[in-house]
Amino acid sequence: MSGNAIVSADELRKRAEDLAPLIRSKALSAEQNRTLDDEVVEALAEAGLFDLRRPQRYGGHESSALDMGEILATISAADASTGWSTSVWTIGAWLAATFPDHVQDEVFATPAVRICVALSPTAVATDTGDGLIVNGQWHFVSGARHSHWQVIMTMAPALDGSQWPVAALVPMSDLIVDDDWDTSGFAATGSVNTAAKDLYVPRERTLPMPLVLQEQFASELNASSPVFRTPMIPTGAAGFIGVAIGMGRAALAEFHRNLPGRAVAFTDYGVQSEAPVTHFEVAEAALKLEEAEYYAWRMATLLDEKGAAGEAWTVQERMHNRGRLGRLVQLVEEAVDKLATASGGSSIKSTMPMQRIRRDIQAFSLHGLMHPSTNFELYGRALCGLGPNTGYL
Structure with missing residues (x-):
């Protein structure tokens, strides 16, 4: 169901409502296992509910904030950890859509792609001219175990020689996962640590965070979409x-x-x-x-x-x-x-x-x-x- 056909907001809400009993039935075991249930993740992906902020040209919905909020509320009413993780992946897709268009081609080539996010710049990077070498770790990375990519944040050299935070898109296969997640709340989110060791990130997959915070995005094809401006x-x-x-x-x-x-x-x-x-x-x-x-x-x-x-x-x-x-x-x-x-x-x-x-x-x-x-x-x-x-x- 996550193909290229345009899906109405009403249909997406109905899909979320239809999946609520399954999500609810897996909530306790997911909490005990400290990660989302695989069957639930697969069902949400098949229903297209990870595509709320995927660009339409890649088969996404570009849902309004109102529709997105209602859909996420329905999922979260069934299980908050599932709703939180879905929200994180929705935000991750939006962030990925601010990167250069050819980078998006690579990221969104994966159906129902899941992109986790860590916004604290708890890593350091050196500039190689054509990219960055990153070392460090990130905490509270919700949904990492079920993600394909992560938006990492690192301190890196700015043009004037100072340091500034830079966002980078990295395949999960390039990162080290350290499962330290054992909490009283949101236990099923699996918000583990991830780490990078001498990780090379091409320049094209990086964006200075100060520019992102000022809406100076790198995508040209998304610039006219209300969702991505x-x-x-x-x-x-x-x-x-x-x-x-x-x-x-x-x-x-x-x-x-x-x-x-x-x-x-x-x-x-x-x-x-x-x-x-x-x-x-x-x-x-x-x-x-x-x-x-x-x-x-x-x-x-x-x-x-x-x-x-x-x-x-x-x-x-x-x-x-x-x-x-x-x-x-x-x-x-x-x-x-x-x-x-x-x-x-x-x-x-x-x-x-x-x-x-x-x-x-x-x-x-x-x-x-x-x-x-x-x-x-x-x-x-x-x-x-x-x-x-x-x-x-």
């Missing part, structure tokens, strides 16, 4: 908001699934749904999730609208966007925590999805891009008339 950080954020929304929806659904017949232990309430405390808890959680969706779809709509119009983002808009991201993450985490607390002692069993959702949203909120306090500080600087304290806007 948006800033990297708002684009990346749009890829992750569906993961948060999916976790919130899953927690609310799980709470309601277990509500019938449940009592409030050591009280006179033989039916939890009749207890006023339950009404307060579920109402507050549901409203927090409703607010989170407002921020999420506002971010996605803004990205789509400005991409379609070819409008540049101001620094203040970028800082505000990060603030919205922090707020929606905070709201989802608070809602999940409230629903988990209201779910009683039985919800902590390893077979119960609620406890995994709770751990996964905590892991999500600790990510550097998602962390609420970091994002609030950045937006607060804009509100106080100050510039950003980061280039990742």
